[in-house]
Amino acid sequence: MFSFTSMGAKVDHSINDGSSPYIFKISGQVCHLMGSLLPMDNESPKFAQLYVYDTYNEVQNRLKALGSQENNGRLDTKIVQELIKMFDQSNELVKLFRIARDKFEIDGLINLKMSLLGRQQNDGKQYDQPTSDEIGGLIVGDIGLSDSNRDIIIDCKSEGLKRVTKLNPKFMALQYPILFPYGEDGYKPDLKWNENYKGPKTKRQRIPMRAYITYHIQEREPSLTTLLKGGRLFQQYLVDSYATLEEDRLDYIRQNQKNLRSEIYKGIYDAMSRGDNDAKNLGQKVVLPTSYTGSPRYMFNNYQDAMAICREYGHPDLFITFTCNVKWPEIIREFETKPGYKPEDRPDIISRIFKMKLDDMLDFIKSGKPFGEVDAKKFGSRENVEVQ
Incomplete structure (x- = not known):
């Protein structure tokens, strides 16, 4: 309005x-x-x-x-x-x-x-x-x-x-x-x-x-x-800010292609090898690096690392999914000091507590107490975690 x-x-x-x-x-x-x-x-x-x-x-x-x-x-x-x-x-x-x-x-x-x-x-x-x-x-x-x-x-x-x-x-x-x-x-x-x-x-x-x-x-x-x-307007602001931040990252990648390792892309030669014979379909390719979460290189890099661990140490034994519950005592205790708020009104609090409990679980697993000594581990960006 x-x-x-x-x-x-x-x-x-x-x-x-x-x-x-x-x-x-x-x-x-x-x-x-x-x-x-x-x-x-x-x-x-x-x-x-x-x-x-x-x-x-x-x-x-x-x-x-x-x-x-x-x-x-x-x-x-x-x-x-x-x-x-x-x-x-x-x-x-x-x-x-x-x-x-x-x-x-x-x-x-x-x-x-x-x-x-x-x-x-x-x-x-x-x-x-x-x-x-x-x-x-x-x-x-x-x-x-x-x-x-x-x-x-x-x-x-x-x-x-x-x-x-x-x-x-x-x-x-x-x-x-x-x-x-x-x-x-x-x-x-x-x-x-x-x-x-x-x-x-x-x-x-x-x-x-x-x-x-x-x-x-x-x-x-x-x-x-x-x-x-x-x-709810704060939640919209967070989504809007995140989308703006992602757009800013993509703009930086687009403007700094010469500084990225893209030796496998050779312009017209690669286009011809892929069968793109129509000149109207040829344009400037923008390569997303492995540091950009969700990009093809990011997914391929994590896949290769996971397969290398499996070849060296064998197949994984556990697949752990870690989810969040807004009824956690830590979240309830935090909102008791903020009367009138609902969990969806403060997604920043939910995210911070989830990240702290996720890090605590990873530290517990790496300590060797639940499953013994950890033979191999790989931690990608955000919550992509593999432990053997």
């Missing part, structure tokens, strides 16, 4: 039939899309347009934008009004769109465009509350020079949708304004490590996206952040 952007992904709603905890499941590529400031003629406003167009009837427009009369009957208009009031006072992104609304209503500018900046000059203000003039600006006429890879350019009125780059610092704040009520900055590639950070650092001395996301979802006492109180 309050998002500036729409999520371009196939959401599977059939899995939530009431027989199990709520699950946010998507398929396909994930992207965030944004339209123009004003809707086309004879069309209703959606997403960011609701902050600019016909704000005198904003509550009704937002209820109508959901497209479900059944949901609309269960929504409290007073809560919607209070949320609108809160965003107008606190969210700098909302304030920028309200400025655009005032320009249209007072000045009647029909060739107005908005630019959401992808870079800020001062990294020291990363964790401060933003201001409108730092986020972007309104331009009459030609937009001029801009960083097309990072900046978001929103036209006054245009057909179609534009994809918002994942490297824009407002990528998540535009999609989840309730989780980021001030319009805070998110990840950007030029973030640096803190001077007092003593953990492992990357060669470029820049914070990778994975480290930023994991830092963002950590619990910090004495009070939890707004992000961790999102319930």
Whole structure:
């Protein structure tokens, strides 16, 4: 209802039939899309347009934008009004769109465009509350020079949708304004490590996206952040963040093919040997390395390692499947300190406890107490484990 952007992904709603905890499941590529400031003629406003167009009837427009009369009957208009009031006072992104609304209503500018900046000059203000003039600006006429890879350019009125780059610092704040009520900055590639950070650092001395996301979802006492109180929306944020991270990894692999060991692929020669005689089917092959979980090389590498162990030490004796139970005493004890939460509201807690118990089981097996001395062992990435 309050998002500036729409999520371009196939959401599977059939899995939530009431027989199990709520699950946010998507398929396909994930992207965030944004339209123009004003809707086309004879069309209703959606997403960011609701902050600019016909704000005198904003509550009704937002209820109508959901497209479900059944949901609309269960929504409290007073809560919607209070949320609108809160965003107008606190969210700098909302304030920028309200400025655009005032320009249209007072000045009647029909060739107005908005630019959401992808870079800020001062990294020291990363964790401060933003201001409108730092986020972007309104331009009459030609937009001029801009960083097309990072900046978001929103036209006054245009057909179609534009994809918002994942490297824009407002990528998540535009999609989840309730989780980021001030319009805070998110990840950007030029973030640096803190001077007092003593953990492992990357060669470029820049914070990778994975480290930023994991830092963002950590619990910090004495009070939890707004992000961790999102319930089902927090679960959607985690899925969205993971999909964005995987896309970032694939982009890196695609752009660094020359640095990967791909000697078995020789372009046209290999294509001809495979029988690809049609030139229309020939293109640039992208090789996924063994470090990318689920890739053909990753599966082939693990298979070969497993067969080598079997040839040397014999066939495996046990096949152990380790699952998670939300009724574990550790999980119940953790949620007793967080009244009102359900296990599906905090998948990060479930995952951490599962990983700790999995590591504890592996340490117990390797200790030699249950089955004697371990002859051979191989530990792949994540939970692919073989012990003999």
